[in-house]
Amino acid sequence: MFHQWLRPCLLVVLLAWLPWVHAEEAPLKAVATFSILGDMVKAIGGERIQLTTLVGADSDGHVYQPTPADAKTVAQADMLFVNGLGFEGWLERLVEASGYKGKVVTATEGITGLPLDGGSHQHEGVDPHAWQNLANAKTYIQNITRALQDADPVGSAVYAINRDTYLQQLAVLEQQLAETLGKLPEDRRSVVTSHDAFGYFAAAYQLKFLAPQGINTETEATAKDVAALIEQIRAEKITAVFVENMVSPRLLEQIAAESGATVGGTLYADALSPADGVAGTYLAMMEHNIETLYQALAAK
Template sequence: MINRRALGASLAAGLALAALPGVGFAQDNAVQKLPVVASFSILADFVRQVGGDRVSVTPLVGPNGDAHVYSPTPADAKAMAGARLVVINGLHLEGWLPRLIKSSGSKATVATATKGIKPIESAEEGHDAKGGHDHGHDDPHAWQSIANARIYIANIRDALDAADPAGKASYDANAAAYLAKLDVVEGEVKAAVARIPAARRKAITTHDAFGYFVKAYGVEFLAPQGVSTESEASARDVARIIRQIKAQKVPAVFLENVTNPRLIEQIAKESGAKVGGTLYSDALSDASGPAGTYIDMMKHNISEIEKALAAGPA
């Protein structure tokens, strides 16, 4: 016979446990998700791909946000204070982050996703160091090479393994599955580039974010010197860009989701180059957009590049 008093006490205890902050349920087992902060949206996607349902990820710089010029909010400090793991890009991208970590009192482990990547030199080293956004001499946009993305994933996997040893088998399996997907996407990128006539494998953007893409895949992005997401282009800058386009017969200019489109539209109008669409460089789109994940971003970008550059004489 069921003891109703004991049953009632058991149910009450269960409800009280469920009401405790930080206690969640996955299937039949109580699992407290690992709280992770990622500095920007691309890293947040990487963490979700490896972490799966064992992690709760908060990006500081969200979709379509620019990590170069970001200003942290009180909500960011709260997220940092509650995190057990913070994943950053490094290579001087997040100049505002050390101050946020200190002011939040965070005790989280900080994992640098670019550890082990050989950086290339940045063409935007003149960024405003006083504003906390100086790249130094290293180009921080290493994720634009899928080979580098594999290193990001390995570093994130290792960081999650260390932060949550009980989830190691899950993290390792998720990472392996995702790496296999990256192999497929890289094959698609290389095949698309091969379909573009060699003489047309060049374009203009207003932000030097594609250096690693250039090195890996052979499409030349001619980012105008002295122009970045942190500064307005002068009339002299614009005139120089137009001369560059005409002299090098650049087929297309591209917008970026983190830059003001007016400059590129002006350059296209005055140079005769066509606007080749919007590329996602430093941030993902929101979930309803064309680049809601890293893989979607790479597929979207190469599709836009091929459409703009493949047509025309070799």
């Protein structure tokens, strides 16, 4: 009689130990191709993943050259997170070189890519910079969460909580963005940056972005392009140009000097700042960009 009562009790004790067993398991090895995506993956994966980001802070993902160490990292990964839409032109070769056979999670899956204007150099004919619209970031977060839940069902509830927290923060920022940029008058909505990284931002928030370089930083701006842009800045009375964190500011400074516009600050386009900088996370980056654009465009 005593024994019959004890047995379920032992089972309860054993079950209570199970979380310990899981906590001792090695975390999921996740690799993200660039810093912005890596930050989102970390926000959802938290302590359950061990993340390596290939293209780090302030670095240019368009022209990245993977190292042998990267191939080794990818070879040992459980999951590989990529932006897609042709952003990582170097990825296929890296995956091949590494012999990686695991899951490749495309964060932009389900997002309709913005078509590119004719004439610019392009990958797959769409603009890869989808993260520059907060609405698209929701899709990134959903795709990342689903992939982590599939790979690690034990952590499913944790990932769901992290996702919900993140989506809430996105909603707050979206509101803030609409309010801030909504205050800009019609004639103060044109901006010049280094390369065409802000197509999604422009489309979502009714701004006009011009750039001497096309969609990909691989393409150098020609003297003719630069001269035409300076003309346009003068003709449209554009007051501010912005440098980008992962592109040399020299050309933009020259354009500002020759056109009479001022340098309105640094926008974070394709990479975060280091963790202790002003754009150490995706959310901080978007907030910084909104504030920087507003301050420069609203100035008389």
